Amino acid sequence: MPKLWNETIESHRQAVREATMDAAAAVVAESGLAAVTMSKIAERSGIGRATLYKYFPDVDAILTAWHERQIAGHLHHLAEVRDHTDGPGARLAAVLEAYAQILAHHHTGAIAAGLHRGDHVARAQQHLHEFVRDLLTDAAETGEGEVRADATTDELTWYVLHAVAAAEGLDSPAAVHRLVTIILAGLRPQR
Numbered sequence: 001m002p003k004l005w006n007e008t009i010e011s012h013r014q015a016v017r018e019a020t021m022d023a024a025a026a027v028v029a030e031s032g033l034a035a036v037t038m039s040k041i042a043e044r045s046g047i048g049r050a051t052l053y054k055y056f057p058d059v060d061a062i063l064t065a066w067h068e069r070q071i072a073g074h075l076h077h078l079a080e081v082r083d084h085t086d087g088p089g090a091r092l093a094a095v096l097e098a099y100a101q102i103l104a105h106h107h108t109g110a111i112a113a114g115l116h117r118g119d120h121v122a123r124a125q126q127h128l129h130e131f132v133r134d135l136l137t138d139a140a141e142t143g144e145g146e147v148r149a150d151a152t153t154d155e156l157t158w159y160v161l162h163a164v165a166a167a168e169g170l171d172s173p174a175a176v177h178r179l180v181t182i183i184l185a186g187l188r189p190q191r
Contacts, residue, residue, distance in 0.1 A: 021066035088138040089146035100167035
């Protein structure tokens with residue numbers, strides 16, 4: 001097949017996948033995870049059920065693909081925050097604030113519990129751990145007193161990731177900011 005034809009087919013396939021994931025997310029938001037069916041996704045997306053089954057074997061596969069897309073978007077956002085912030089200490093603070101805001105605004109209780117399983121989540125958690133560890137390492141190496149030296153970077157990474165998870169229970173940007181301020185204070189050496 002000519003290159004243009006292949007590109008057209010691939011872009012069509014990607015559009016169908018995206019529309020399917022968007023429709024599934026809309027059904028979840030409106031009716032909850034248990035209400036998602038292939039029929040509802042087909043109706044919402046305007047794509048026939050038979051076509052959906054060509055792309056995804058079942059609802060679980062659609063929701064997993066959607067969740068992978070969400071996680072990738074969050075990780076990309078955190079990388080952009082890092083890349084657009086000057087100074088290791090400021091980068092660490094900005095990324096933690098952005099991550100905490102994501103957790104506060106995208107926490108969906110039972111929905112998240114149902115989706116936060118599988119290899120894609122384990123890979124994302126490993127990536128996030130390495131990402132935060134690298135930020136902490138950079139901040140520690142500047143010698144500007146941003147990161148305490150009485151714990152390993154790995155220990156501090158676990159502290160940060162567990163502490164920032166508390167943002168899931170917060171309901172305002174101000175509360176999230178206060179949480180991040182407390183986390184950062186815990187990273188600094190005691191004087």
